[in-house]
Amino acid sequence: MDELVERGVRITRQRRVLISVIQNSPTHLDATALLAIAKQQDSGINLATVYRTLALLKNCGLIDELDLMHLEGEKHYYEAKTSSDHCHLACFGCGAIMEYASPLFEKLKRKIAADSGFRIRVARLELGGLCKQCAKTTA
Template sequence: MTIDLPSLRQKFKEREYKLTPQRQLILQVFIDNRDKHLCAEDVHNIVRQQSSDIGLATVYRTLELLSELDILQKMDFGDGRSRYEINETSTPHHHHHLICLACGKVIEFADDLLEDLESIIAKNSNFTIIDHQVKFYGYCEECRNKRED
């Protein structure tokens, strides 16, 4: 599914929600930052540059709504804040993440080598698996080089 404002307007209309100007601004942040994993504070800082009357509570509520509507994917990288990214696929398996413990950088990778393992687990446990997330924690190249110096 391609994410753009016309398709989002349609999705809101189908679910009987209004696409308010504030929600539209917040959505535009994610459209403009597709490669980033933004927390509520990041989004708030960006939208305040365009509209100083949007409060942090509005950002939090909107992010939760967009997550419920499957427009955004909500993630926890273990740093105490939820991160969000635009959900541009209708498939259940998303990319995975490498998380640097030093600088907090998040690097995406799409190799999904768990399909076979997931099938075996589902069969052996008689469990229907609908999704999985993989997060590797370590040090990015830049931080690793700093630690070696």
């Protein structure tokens, strides 16, 4: 939140609620789910505001946008950005979403940046396949 103030972004009632919901959510939320939860705290929030706030937070680098392999439709999911990036494993069998962080991922990013001169602002690694359980069953 302080990050936003520093950037001169106005902190409105709606933004406060939305940010808190995103930061406290145990799951990856899409815009509609985020709205539903936010409405419990502030019934007057509108879906357009949700989208506008997500765009704002994304541009400020405070949240990441995910596809999660589009396991259920073409929508996007959001999560608060953490210090080190992690990748998402989406199981085509049971729909489970797992997270995986590794120093090797960080190393790969550094190498890509070094090799190409590209200044990385967002990194998104998503894998689709079968989780341990489903791989066993399908095998």
